[in-house]
Amino acid sequence: MDSVGREEVSRGTVFLVEVLTGYLIAEPPGGxxxxxxxxxxxxxxxxxxxxxxxxxxxxxxxxxxxxxAAAMGMDAVAWRDRFGTIPPKEAMVHGFVLWLLADLFDSLADKPGTIDELMRETFESMDTSED
Known part of the structure; x- marks a missing residue:
């Protein structure tokens, strides 16, 4: 939060809502x-x-x-940006939505922590730093 600011963290949460919604619609976990x-x-x-x-x-x-917007394949962040900055009360609800989507994903996969593992793998694959 300190490095990018509250607004970018809020927009990132909206992006993750879009990603999880896409996963749940395209390829439901657990087959x-x-x-x-x-x-x-x-x-x-x-x-x-x-x-x-x-x-x-x-x-x-x-x-x-x-x-x-996410379910329709739209850019959910761009859709949300049309309404201005995300106030703290709204940001909190996006966080709850993200938690609910993650919980649904794990429930459908019948394995707690599945979405956490998937996200970690995704972020690790995006890491471009040299060790």
Missing amino acids: GEQLDPLNDLIPAVIRRLPSFELADPEQVPIVTGVLM
């Missing part, structure tokens, strides 16, 4: 049926948001829009 974003994925995530005491209900429309 199950493909998730229908409008009937399965988005409603499952949005219905669970009230379980987070700090999730501001006023932020639900914008985070739903981010999920919809």
Whole structure:
């Protein structure tokens, strides 16, 4: 947060929501049926948001829009950027959405930590530093 700022961390969270949504729609973990974003994925995530005491209900429309943009294959960060900077209350809800998507991924894979492992492998493959 100190090196790039709160806004870029918030935009990064939106990007990760886009990535996880894409994974869940394209290749559901565990080899199950493909998730229908409008009937399965988005409603499952949005219905669970009230379980987070700090999730501001006023932020639900914008985070739903981010999920919809991601499900439609759009650049969710660019879609969200059209509405200005991400306020802290909204950023928090994007974080909850990201957690819910990760939990869904792990549940479908029937293996806790699956998405963490996938993300670590992805970030390691992007590492360009020389040892």
